[in-house]
Amino acid sequence: MANTISQRVYDFLKDFPPFSLLEKEVLERVSERVIVRYVQPKEIIFRQGESPKPFIYIVREGAVHLLRTEEEDRILMDECDEGDVFGIRPLIAQQPYSLTAMAVEETLIYAIGIEGFEKVLNENPKVSFYLATNFAAGVRNRFSSENKGRIFLDRDMLIDSNFRLVEVQSMETSRTPVTCSPGTRVRSAALTMTDNEVGSIVVVNDAGHPLGILTDRDLRKNIATGIHGLDTAVSTFMSKPVICVPPNITMADVQIIMVKHRIHHLCVTETGRPDSPVRGVISEHDLLVIQGNNPAILLKEIRKGKQPAELKQIREKAETLLRKYLHQEVSISFISTIMSEINDAIICQAIKLSEIALVAEGMGPAPTAYSWLGLGSEGREEQLLRTDQDNALVFADVPKSKEEATRSWFLQFAQSVTRMLNQVGFDFCPGDMMASNPSWCLSESEWKEQFSRWILNPNQNSILYSTIFFDFRCIFGDENMPKALSQHILDMVKKQTIFLNFLAKHALDNPPPLSFFRNFVVERSGEHKDEFDIKKRAMMPLTDAARILVLEAGVSGINNTFRRFEKMAELEPQNADIYISAANAYEILMRYRALQGLQNRNSGRYFKPDELNKMQRLQLRNCFYPISEIQSLLNLRFQLSVLR
Amino acid sequence: MSNWFTNRNGKNPAIPQWKAYEALSFSRKRQKKRPIEATRFVVFDTETTGLNYQQDRILSIGAVSVINGQIDLSNTFEKFLIQDFAPAPESIPIHGILPQTILAGSSEAETLGAFLDYVGDSILVGHHVGFDLAITNVALQRHGCGKLRNQNLDTKMLALRVEHVLKTSFYRPDDYTLDALCMRFKLTPSDRHTASGDAYLTALLLLKLLYRLKLREVHTLGALLGS
Incomplete structure (x- = not known):
């Protein structure tokens, strides 16, 4: 040129x-x-009702508002920032502008003469199609369910051959299933298995529906040990019920099911239900053959790990897996399930190792039942990368005389666990929200009192604590105490409904960033000056909103933000659209944060907006619309304008 | 090519466009009341073989014109010159002009002629414009022409004025380089150290400075240049 x-x-x-x-x-x-x-700021580029100018415009730097004037009001229809095209009316129809374009800050735009561009349009049907579809539709349509949980990746990132779409491939079950009837004697079943060189045999009824499964492991446990004789009928000790899946299941789903049920074989039936004919068997081994690095193996390694350094290594492997999943655009719900399983397993292992260490030091075993609670993102099963630890401990009530000794054991214990987790790469919580802090290592009744206090006397601190502690989840130990605590919270909230108004008010403290490039969006000072805080500006508003909504609805047991929204969509069909788009937005934000974190080797929380490409920015920006919708819903529901 | 030694006295200018340029009116009085929006500014920059305007030569001239806040890219000026000597190798990394580029360029007389046409009676603008004017004037005189007669504006001085530092006796020169100003006025530098790139960047800086002066009621050319 x-x-x-x-x-x-x-x-x-x-x-x-x-x-x-x-x-x-x-x-x-x-x-x-x-x-x-x-x-210049406030300068009008074109006015509503004006006849079209022979240009279309694209923002180079700065921001332009598109406004519609109705009677006296000016309504903001859209905000264009870098790379946004506007004022294309003259290209489509010789009609006056339907909106006014006004710069909101110092802005550079490129005005592109349409003279000659019409010819370009005629010769490039793709371009006409793009303009017609994108500008005929409103902005909101860009955020469709088709893009659920997807984010735009650079093309180079997608075609990297290291990231094959293994996990979402359909499983092939080519082998004809090896089956026998329930009355078959063990000896002949074993012969059949040997002849067919398989490690399992499906026990079926006359219709070919699976009743149970007999594996090498079952033979070892029941026959080789001499518990049962060789002439026993297989139905006596086959594993049942057998978990059935449909033939077109993906590897990702197979993994989830195996991890969830801790089983090694799945039965493929025609419909995926037990009352249909068997088509094949998928074993864990099959999975391993297809892919090398897999969560089940990592979990197994974690359970064998003896040293924090070992666990750290495994957690790093898990990050490779995470990267692979993100690049494959595997669903966030799958990714977060797997990563939470891995994090949980590491925490459990640190707990077990600490228990052993305390015994070795002569402090003895745990004096009473307890439960290790994950808080914050760990509690919500949203921790994809290793961030700060947030945890707490609840132990069963003990007689007054034993309280002192019990508390001191658990504090020692918690210190050991948190130290070990720190060595694995989960940094200490800067706010000391950890079980090793005496304030967060309490008996069941003390926790209930504390929660009651927060709910009955909402102030800035108690609200802040609530947003962290109310997302607790039992990671290890007694499961009844955490359940009782959740119920306690719901009961208290029902009695003291004004608490939710305070919580909602707090949730609205962070208004959605309507556009990326407005200066107020990026941090203005401090270490992260000029960076965008995706956690505070975009994710927390959604997390906070979801928590309030489920608390109000009396739902417990769902901690995950997007699952909370999905639940709300179920409970309030009239608002389902808003909730579903919030859930989608949250998934995209999680994915985005994880990608940024992996790329920059940090928590992914802060990044520079100008490092994003246009599509990524557009997509992130589209995530902000649901935030403002959810916030106005909260505002309305809790009538916060009165409080504010 | 005519021998420029004989043309040195300006009796016989070797640049045909000079005559038309000389005939233009540069009356300051007439221009005084002109609104800034109606004024054509030509923002230009030269890349040279060195910093001695008497001895060094122009390697390229880049210019854009600004009217009413707009820069029309279909009407910009960019010329690379053929010079009798190649640029010193050490200056290549700075301006990126390779000997080949220069060979593919235009002659000095040709370039200056086109530049005079492009400039007309506009206000000449540059960052540290004094140097660019001086080296251009020496080149014009080499071809038997006189000096440029346009009024001129230095964006560095303009920035000092906008930031009120003129009244104080000292300031840090480092804060008023084109790079530093771009940073402060949020302009993304690109193609720095090409004549066109710098001219374009300076033009954007000019627009931002003019806006700030306008807020202080500087609306006419007189108010802009007069003080």
Whole structure:
């Protein structure tokens, strides 16, 4: 191209649709005719009702508001920032502008003469199609359920051959299933298995429906040990019921089911239900053959790990897995299930090792029942990367005389666990929200009192604590105490409904970032100046809203933010749209944060907006709309304007 | 090519466009009341073989024109010059002009002629414009022409004025380089150290500075240049 400046304009335009759809030579010609225009704050670029100018516009830097004037009111219809195209009306129809375009800050726009562009349109049906579909529809339609949980990755990232779509491939069960009837004697079943060289045999009824499964392990446990004779009928000790799955199941699903049920074989039936004919068997071994690195193996390694350094290594392997999943665009609900299982297993192992260590030091075993609670993102099963530890401990009530000794054992114990987790790579919580802190290592009745106090006397601190502690989840130990605590919270909240109003008010403290490039969005000072805080600005508003909604609805046992929204959609069909889009937005934000974290080797919480490409920005920005919708819903429901 | 030694006295300018340029009116009085929006500014930059305007030569001239807040890219100026000597190798990394580029360029007289046409009676703007004017003037005189007669504006001085540092006796020169100003005024530098790239960047800086002066009631050319 003849001119250096046009070359830069070309470099900019080529990344943004519709210009990205043009051929190089065509776009070069377009770039040479661009008019660079400086627009000062509040300057009008065109007015509603004005006849169209012979230009279309794209924002180079800054921000432009598209406003509709109705009677006296000016309604903000959209905000355009870098790369957004606006004012394309003259291209589509010779009609007056339907909106007013006004710069909100110092803005540079490229005005692209439409003279000649019409010809471009005629010659490039792709471009006309793009313009027609994108500008006929409203902005909200861009955030469709089709994009659920997906984010735009760089093309290079997607075609990396290391990331094959293994997990979401359909499982092939080519082998004909080896089966026998329930009355078959063990000896003959074993012979059949040997003849067919398989490690399991499905026990079926006359219709071919699975009744149970007999595996090598069952033979070892029941026959080799001499518990049962060789002439016993297989039905006596076969494993049952057998978990059935449909033939088109994906590897990801197979993994979830195996991890969840801690089983090694799944039966494939025609319909996926036990009352249909057997088609095959999927064993854990099959999975291992198909893929090398897998969560089940990692979990097994964790359960064998003796040293924090070993656990750290395994957790790092898990990060490789996470990266693979993210690049494959595997669903976030799957990813977070797996990663939480892995985190939980590490915590459990640290707990077991600490228990052993305390015994070795002569402190003896745990004096009473207890439960290790994960808080915050760990509690919500949303911790994809290793972030700070947030945990607490509840132990069973003991007589007053033993309280002192009991508490001191658990504090010692918690210190050991948190130290070990720190060595694995889970940093200490800077706010000391850890079970090793005497304030968060309490007996069941003390926790109940504490929760009551927070709920009955809502102040800034108690609200803040509630947002962290109310998302607790039992990771290890007694499961009844955490359940009782959850119930206690729900009961108290029902009695003291004003608490929810305070909680809601807190949730609205972070208004959604309507646009990325407005200066107020990025942090203005401190270590992360000019960076975007995705946790505080985008994720926390959704997390907080979901918590309040389920608390109000009296739902317990669902901690995950997007599952909470999905539950709410079920409970309030009239608001289902808002809730589902919030759930989707949250999934995208989680995915985004994890990707940023992996890329920058940190928590992924902060990043520079200008490091994003246009599509990523668009997508993130689209996530912000549900935030503002959810917030106005909260505002309405808890009538916060009165409180504020 | 005519021998420029004989043209040195300006009796016989070797640049045909000079005549038309000389005939233009540069009356300051006439321009004084002109609104800034209606003024054409030509923002330009030169890349040179060195910093001695008497001895060094122009390697390229880049210019853009600004009217009413707009830069029309279909009307910009960019020329690389053929010079009798190649640039010193050590200056290549700075301006990126390779000997080949220069060979593919235009002659000095040709370039200056086109530049005069492009400039007309506009206000010439540059960052540290004094140097660019001086080296251009020496080149014009080499071809038997006179000096540029346009009014001119230095974006560095303009920035000092906007930031009120003129009244204080000292400031840090480092804060008023094109790079530092771009940073402060949130302009993304690209193609730095090419004449066109710098001219374009300076033009954007000019627009931002003019806006700030406008907020202080600087609306006419007189108010802009007069003080």
